Amino acid sequence: MAADETRRAIEATFRIERARLIAGLARLTRDVDRAEELAQEALLIALAEWPKTGVPTNPGAWLMAAAKRRAIDGIRHTRMRERKHAEIARELDNRDTSLEDLEAAMDDDLGDELLGLIFTACHPVISAEARAALTLRLIGGLTTGEIARAFLSSEPAIAQRIVRAKTAIGSAGLAFEVPRAAERAARLPSVLEVIYLIFNEGYAATAGEDLVRPALCAEAQRLGRILAGLLPEEPEVHALLALMEIQASRLAARAGQGGAFVPLTEQDRTRWDRLLIVRGLAALARAEALGGADGPYALQAALAACHARANRAEETDWHRIAALYDRLAEVTPSPVVELNRAVAHSMAFGPAAGLRLLDALGDAAPLRGYAPLPAARGDFLFRAGRLAEAKDQFEAAAGLTRNAREKAFLLARAASCEAPAD
Amino acid sequence: MRVMVFVKATEDSEQGMTPSPELSQMFVDMGKFNEELVNAGVLVAGDGLKPSSHGKRVAFDGPSRAVIDGPFAETRELVAGYWLWEVKDMDEAVAWVKRCPNPMLGPSEIEIRPVYEMDDFAGLIPAEAAEIHDGVGEKLANR
Structure with a gap:
């Protein structure tokens, strides 16, 4: 029981350090996969050492030092096998920094390294969805399973997405820098x-x-x-x-x-x-x-x-909201903004104003199959007293939404068009 | 999850703050810790509280409301400061508290209490309140 508690305490400490650890290691190795592996190896070393020594005062620097030693060991083994040059090992040893130097370096660079990792994981060469999965994995520390549940996707699909993102980072030669x-x-x-x-x-x-x-x-x-x-x-x-x-x-x-x-x-x-x-x-x-x-x-x-x-x-203050949407439509014009702008105008100036803006929006392709469009039109028509037309719109919206709760809400609104109270 | 982290009072903290090199150092260390909390996205809110001699209590008993002036006796149960943190679980909260510098000059305690979340209230809302709520919804839908 006590051992279990110690393990959980160490893992919690590791979780706090994990993103920064991976950030530092990714910059060192230029390889996210390797950085993740090294961080995991550092956790295993901590799980073996800390129950005996206690958690060090600067756990981040400790974990980083352990991971770096592993990285250097790895490089040394590969090089020794490949070239059998003992000098290389010595040269690498000399480059190994002392713990104090490391701690100082960590304090200077950590924010910068973490930011570098964020910018790399969110690089435009990666698709937005893959960026999100990778960011949750590397910065948020979520497991592939947790990300899959969050996005209602399967674990293999998310794993695939993350692999593709990492490959894109590798082939673009990104340097993990800000x-x-x-x-x-x-x-x-x-x-x-x-x-x-x-x-x-x-x-x-x-x-x-x-x-x-x-x-x-x-x-x-x-x-x-x-x-x-x-x-x-x-x-x-x-x-x-x-x-x-x-x-x-x-x-x-x-x-x-x-x-x-x-x-x-x-x-x-x-x-x-x-x-x-x-x-x-x-x-x-x-x-x-x-x-x-x-x-x-x-x-x-x-x-x-x-x-x-x-x-x-x-x-x-619907007038202020309508004005802000007018401005937003200029700064980032999009059919969705136009739709919300129509809703704001309907609230500020009446349903007819909303309907006019929706008509101007016409049959914008990006909004085809977008449930909020008929839902909004239905609401304007309902408020204008055009109940039969409103009912059609609510039903259309209910048929388009993929969210079960929202669907129930829209069907209830459609039903309310049939038997209006008062 | 959100947790409230209480820094418990001590005889010293109940005396208020008297300038000293130790106190200055504690402020520096605590400042660094707070910065770490902010950078990790953990810190939501927090403040230090004046000694209980500045505080008041209102005692409820039936219709009576009696005001009691501080200071209050049970020093170790008093709160000297608090944070609200957003963490993944209690283990993470404990790990953060462990790396907090001692908030007091002598021995002290920090207490971590999870805040009730939405799900904790499921099934707790009385049927009556639910009916009122549904009624409001219907009225609005049929407006």
């Missing part, structure tokens, strides 16, 4: 995109029985907080964090009795997490203070903040 200046600005969006994709997979739960998977949201928020710590001068990093914190504040209120979906305007706002709202508003203020109020994530966070500031749905 890109400088202009390149960093160009690559940051692909990092933010991955974190938000992970968050949304938890928040929007596009498929399956559960409406939300809070663990995945928490993981994305954690990644966002880490990134905000590493890149404190980047407004969009704080803006993304603000957006996630504010959206996550509603997790408890989004699922009603029996897990049914509760739309924003009908949520019990006393169940919103005030702490996350405060954190989100503070992060948004930081983004704006850094001059980033017009960034795509800052605008979305500002939209989320409009809802967060309204203690009752009727107090929502």
Whole structure:
């Protein structure tokens, strides 16, 4: 029992260090697979040593030193076998740094190395989905099984995705370094995109029985907080964090009795997490203070903040929301933004305004088969008193959604078109 | 999961803060630890609390509300500071607390308590409340 407790304590310590360990080792070996293996070997050494010696004062540096020794042993064995030159081993020994040097180096570089690993795992040469899987694996420390469950995918499929991502990193010869200046600005969006994709997979739960998977949201928020710590001068990093914190504040209120979906305007706002709202508003203020109020994530966070500031749905400032969507549609034009803009205008200026914008949107190809489009049209028609047309739209939306809870909600709305009360 | 981490009070902390090199060092060490927590995405909130001599208690008994002024006697049960952390499990919370510098100048204790999560309330919401909730939903749907 005591041995089991010690093992769990060591594993918990390892989990805290794992991402930074892999980051340092990946930069050293230029090989993610090897870095993961070495980190795992360091854990095994710790499991053998620490029960006798106790956990060292700087476990991160200890694990790094153990892993580096393993790396050097490995290189030495290969070279000895290949070339049988004893000098090489000696040369490598000389390059081995003392623990003190290592600790100093770790303190200097760790943030930088971790950031380098994040930028590499999120490199645009990898598909967004594979980036998300790899980031959860390397930075979040999730197992392949956990990632598969999170994305409602099979373990072999996720394993395959991760292998492909690693291969892409290898063949592109990525150096696990933080890109400088202009390149960093160009690559940051692909990092933010991955974190938000992970968050949304938890928040929007596009498929399956559960409406939300809070663990995945928490993981994305954690990644966002880490990134905000590493890149404190980047407004969009704080803006993304603000957006996630504010959206996550509603997790408890989004699922009603029996897990049914509760739309924003009908949520019990006393169940919103005030702490996350405060954190989100503070992060948004930081983004704006850094001059980033017009960034795509800052605008979305500002939209989320409009809802967060309204203690009752009727107090929502829909005019401000409509104005923010107007701006968002200019900064990041997309059919989905147009759809949300139509919803905002319908709330600010009436259902006819919403319908006009939806008609202007027409039959945009990316929205074909997208459940929220008929759901929104149905809502506008319902509010305009055109119940028969609304019913068709709700039924169409219910037929399109892959989420069981949302489907039930839409069918209930379709049914309410038949027998309106009062 | 979210945990609340309590730094328990000591005779010293109940006296308030008197400047000393040890105290300055403790602030430096604690600052580094907090920075580590932030960089790991673990820290959600946290504050230090003034001694209980600045505090008040309100005692409830039936309709009566009696206000009691601090300081309070049972020093070791008092809270001198707290953090809210987002961690994967209790093992991780313990691992983080172990690497915290001693928050006090003498022997001290830190207590970790998991916060109730959404799932913990499943089945706990009374049927009455559920009905009220459903009624509201229906009214809105039929608006």
